[in-house]
Amino acid sequence: MEANVVRWAAELAEGALAVQLPQRWLHVKGVRGRASLAAPLFGQAEADLLLAAAILHDIGYAPSVKVTGFHALDGARYLAAQRAPERLCALVAHHSCAYREAELRGLSGELAEWRDEETPLRDALWWADMTTTPDGSRTNVHDRIEEIQGRYGPEDLVTFFTRQAKPELIAAVERTEVRLRSAGLS
Numbered sequence: 001m002e003a004n005v006v007r008w009a010a011e012l013a014e015g016a017l018a019v020q021l022p023q024r025w026l027h028v029k030g031v032r033g034r035a036s037l038a039a040p041l042f043g044q045a046e047a048d049l050l051l052a053a054a055i056l057h058d059i060g061y062a063p064s065v066k067v068t069g070f071h072a073l074d075g076a077r078y079l080a081a082q083r084a085p086e087r088l089c090a091l092v093a094h095h096s097c098a099y100r101e102a103e104l105r106g107l108s109g110e111l112a113e114w115r116d117e118e119t120p121l122r123d124a125l126w127w128a129d130m131t132t133t134p135d136g137s138r139t140n141v142h143d144r145i146e147e148i149q150g151r152y153g154p155e156d157l158v159t160f161f162t163r164q165a166k167p168e169l170i171a172a173v174e175r176t177e178v179r180l181r182s183a184g185l186s
Contacts, residue, residue: 009052056075058075
């Protein structure tokens with residue numbers, strides 16, 4: 001993957017989110033910052049892929065991109081239409097345990113178009129997302145899950161999804177933090 005994919009991702013995400021969803025844009029910029037801390041765990045091409053996925057992970061929230069209302073799927077489909085690399089589309093499609101939300105929305109079949117790679121790079125993307133607040137600040141996975149549930153309320157599908165996904169989200173964050181410490185990057 002070429003380094004310009006990161007620049008392309010930043011321009012695409014900023015154009016879709018910065019004006020219409022400024023709070024979401026703050027979160028995305030924070031996730032990119034967190035991902036940049038994990039990028040040294042990978043070779044250059046993989047690091048670029050991680051950064052591009054971090055920048056684009058929430059593009060499916062953009063009004064111009066939203067179709068089904070399930071941002072991971074909408075984002076992946078949009079990126080595929082933009083001729084993004086399939087692996088980038090898959091990382092966006094499956095970020096932060098999205099398959100659980102897909103099940104609740106009846107969209108598992110659609111999400112299955114992309115494979116969840118279940119790799120350290122995927123874990124690093126989840127880590128970056130789940131350790132970044134809505135305003136782009138650093139947090140821990142437990143507080144982030146609590147914040148999501150508080151923001152959506154006890155009866156919302158997203159709250160139910162995060163309850164189901166919690167063990168997997170925590171495990172991905174913990175695996176990444178072990179990798180960061182082992183590499184002297186914590």
